[in-house]
Amino acid sequence: MKISLKTEYACRVLAQLGKVYDRQELSHIEALAEAEEIPANYLVQILNDLRNAGLIISRRGKQGGYLLAKAPGEITLLHIIRAVDGDVLEMSAKPAGQSGKKVAAVWQDVAEMLESKTHSVSLEAMIPDETREMYYI
Numbered sequence: 001m002k003i004s005l006k007t008e009y010a011c012r013v014l015a016q017l018g019k020v021y022d023r024q025e026l027s028h029i030e031a032l033a034e035a036e037e038i039p040a041n042y043l044v045q046i047l048n049d050l051r052n053a054g055l056i057i058s059r060r061g062k063q064g065g066y067l068l069a070k071a072p073g074e075i076t077l078l079h080i081i082r083a084v085d086g087d088v089l090e091m092s093a094k095p096a097g098q099s100g101k102k103v104a105a106v107w108q109d110v111a112e113m114l115e116s117k118t119h120s121v122s123l124e125a126m127i128p129d130e131t132r133e134m135y136y137i
Contacts, residue, residue: 010046010084011077011126012036017056018072018127026065046084053083072127078118089114 013032033040047066050056057069081088089111095104
């Protein structure tokens with residue numbers, strides 16, 4: 001299984017928004033793009049998907065920007081994946097042939113384990129620690 005770049009970028013931008021969640025600060029797209037080294041024009045698409053999924057709020061205007069719609073602990077990795085990529089392990093194969101049913105059952109188990117694990121990981125786990133370097137004179 002390959003994690004899409006879109007999902008990775010979504011996790012990174014949400015982690016940035018999670019850093020300032022307690023302060024309810026709006027983050028500008030340029031600052032988010034720069035902090036996470038994501039092309040701004042691609043980030044717009046990702047932010048739209050996250051907004052449509054109800055994970056972020058956007059405000060327009062000069063003083064506008066983006067912020068999380070709920071606490072980082074309430075947003076799971078599963079929410080993020082589904083917001084930008086949909087159902088990642090959707091079964092498209094038909095359980096045909098002699099081994100089809102067994103193969104489909106194994107993939108169904110894998111899909112359920114993946115869903116369970118990604119539902120247990122919150123955005124909070126992806127937020128970087130605020131480490132400040134100390135400078136001495």
